[in-house]
Amino acid sequence: MPPPQPTPKKAVPAPDYKTLKSQWDAAKRKKDAEDATKKAVTAVEPNNTDEIKLRELRRAALEGRRKKAYQSRWAWTAGFWVWMLAIHLVGLGYFTSGFLLTRLQLDDKSLCDVSPAGQEGGILPAWPGKGTPEGGCWHPKTFDKAVVVLIDALRYDFTVPVDDNAEFHNRFPFMYETAVREPNKAFLRPFIADPPTSTLQRLKGLTTGTLPTFIDVGSSFSGTAVEEDNLLGQLRGAGKRVVHLGDDTWESLFPGYFEGNLSRPYDSFNVWDLHTVDEGVIEHIFPLMEEGRKGEWDVVIGHLLGVDHAGHRYGPEHPEMGRKLRQMDGFVRDLAGKIDERTVLIVMGDHGMDSKGDHGGESDDEVQAALWMYSPKGGFGRTKPEFAVPPATAVERPVNQIDLVPTLALMMGIPIPFNNLGRPIEEVFAGPRGNSWNNLAAAERVAAAGVKRYQASYFAARGMTEEPASTPGSPADLWDKAEGLVSKGNWVAVYSAFAEYQRETLARCKSLWAQFNIKNMILGIAVMGFGVLTLLVYVSKGAEDDEAVDDPELDDAEKSLEIMGVIPDSELPLENVLERKLVAAAFLGAVPGLIGGALHAYLKGTGDYYRGAAMAALTSIATVGVSLYEIKETLRTLVPSTIWGWMAAVFTLSQSIGFASNSYTIWEDSILLFFITTFGFVTALSALRIQSLADRYMAIYHSVLFVVLGRLASASKLCREEQMPYCTSTYYASSTSSTSALWQLAIPFAVSLILPTIIKAYLQPTRSYEGLAPAWIGYVFRTGLFMSALYWVLDSADNGNWISGLPEKKLKNLSVYTAQMVLGLAFVAGTTAFMWAPPCVSIVTSASKSTPTRAQVAILGYGNAHGARYLLLPLNFLVSLILLSKPMGGGALAILFWQILSLVEILDSNSLSATPIGPVMLAILGSFHFFKTGHQAVLSTIQWDSAFIPLFSVRYPWSPLAVAMNTFAAQILATVCVPLLVLWKASPKKKGALAETSKKLGAFVSFFAVEGWMSMMWAGHLRRHLMLYRVFMPRFATAGVVLIVVDLVALGVSLLGLRGNTVAIGEVFGWAE
């Protein structure tokens, strides 16, 4: 709502440039003329119209020159930040390349007639068809056909009786019941995944039998074909026809493997859709089970996604999850009824889900899936009577997921894939009475021989030598002992000896592939470290010259002399611009490093051309460092000289050094809140020195408000597993949910009511709620906020089926269009408005009271002309980030923005703008609210469903962009607000805003760069730590991605926005820069 105008003197509001500009010019001319008569001077005053015209021309020419000079200075500054981004990318990339697990992929394939255990003298007597798929390549075949049902995210506890009323317990009892009732026909066991627990990685493990490599996580979104020897390739090689139904990840992993006319792939990423994939699988699988059609296939794979999607969308504790599990129970029950004696039915999960229904990491809930096998033939056994009942929890008698690979291969009579490291599952080979020890020993031995053969090939390919058998406990030693037992005929001992060999080899492979390339890691750390140092020197540069420049009166005098042609243009020659020197140095420096690195790779034949990039980064940092030194910068300037400088340094360093400790990393959000509180207290104390009583009270008020808001935001929590039980999640309806509670839907409405009014209150003291501001903030911004509040109501109505009888997807359609409108409003309309908006000022001309013939010119909002106008840009981001952040996160972001406004007021009233504390506090606010928007530095807190807020299905690049904006909303908003630190309460006379903003960005980015660099060092140093993949590695990954996001936003939004703003102010008031 536009406020009643505070002043009756006000002229008609000026809505556009032309009117504003002409009003300003006219007023100025009038004033100039009056001043001239009043002073009645002198040599430089115009005495005829020609002189005035000439002056106007000179003025225009000067403005043009200044504008051009500004634009090229801007381009050089942007160039400096592009260089910084490149340094960060090279540093992070190079370190990561040394850190990731690497496993050489071998192309060898197992052959049916070449058993790794040798052809002669096996444990079992020769069976009919030995060495052929018909009889069984390496072991007697037991099944002709298989139906494999993969229920995505089927956690083990979903399938066993648990004494509670949770929605996810006791809804899927069929598998447990059959295993107890008919142990010979069925068994159920925990099925443990190797992290990362993403479906793509799991499918690779479940088909090749080998361990994941970390680098593959990144390809989770795209999916790449499996090149290694795998079950499906072996099945196809044996002439089996494989049908695939469900999750289309299979099609991208195994292109062309499936019977085209029978297979039905479905899009796997539409997490909001619980039913399409499942109904598709169920609809198409039953016809294939009819007697008449069993001849059309040998293996059917059905991959259902409903349970996984219910977890992602609602969390396990939701009625939809209960319904989904009941549906799965009925489905498996029906399917089992259709299975004949030649066929084995396997039902399994590929991973579990955490308490909110997400996965990706390596917590217990994420790795514990379930495995059930069923055959009406009744050939399964237990080696001990106490194994008859399925384990009550997943920690008892777990099966590794890779064990499915040798098991299924031997059952189906095909060779075990070459790279397999798993072992046969006991129940399948133990015989109905559980005493077929020779069968077990034979299966275990052939699998172990495969592992041994693989290891030998791997060592040969890598040029490594095996540990000799003389070392006790080495795989070679264990192998010799096991082989020695074969001739004695004690099959129980043979079985456990080969199992021991397999376990040891698997453990060795795990540690072998977890080896790190220390050279790459050190090079990455060096690039990042020198990059941080350069940035800090660049930042510390500013302080003294900014003061020298910023004298509006001197500038005015200078400018008028220039216009009169008395002195030539005082503009700096371009060659003296600091950023230009640095960019030139960076390019010159990069060349020798690039050539040297590439040449080294070529001559040594290592093929490591990436090292060229790392060398180029280092040499270019060196030349930039030298040119900074030439401008008389020494490292001494880095030592803080004020309490504020020290505070900034301590906050940054203690935050980063803390990453060495896992408890610090786990409780990071509480520590950031402590920093915020400390800053509030220190500024409140410092405010006591302010002379003016009113100013002093306002300064204290803002400091207190800053702390109170921080405390208020800390009510929003999403706990990580390690914080339990000392933390209660409040971000969602409950700790086992991923939907919002009903009361939380009120938060976005409250935000749309209150936030625009708060922003207005910050603009009014400087009379800056003028121009476009009332319309934009009062109406457009508020409408956007209201619509995003509406979006979350529609979303909840859809999730909770509030309105029965609506056509399907009606609410989803409505909510997606609402979201798209909000984003359109923010980015399309908002950016256009920001580009074209005149300054938020109004020019008022009125008669002077004392001398009525003379005009008085007043400009409302003049003192904050830069800040008020720039504010429109963060507002555009704020509204879209609030939409993408769920109700609780939207509330946190509104508080963040309020805190930022208080921060700039605190900095202004305590005269702290020259210190680095402003940007550092802004960075701390961004980091703090990352946690308050429902995130933690772990993979599973990524809110993937935010991709579907403005979209129906996955679309590039929009889906990843939406997820990134949800994840890094707080840091993005903070970055967009960095120029406010310089522009807030800056009049159009402000000089050097570009250089100053670039320095502020430097201090801001330094916070994140130090964080990235330190977490990198700690992750490297603690690479053998137990908590590496749970704590340190995710923290490093988060810091790395945040740094790149901050760099990109600083360059693409903050600097670009500053340029647009300066041009707009300059067009009206003339160029001050």
Ligand SMILES: [Zn+2]
């Ligand atoms: Zn999932």
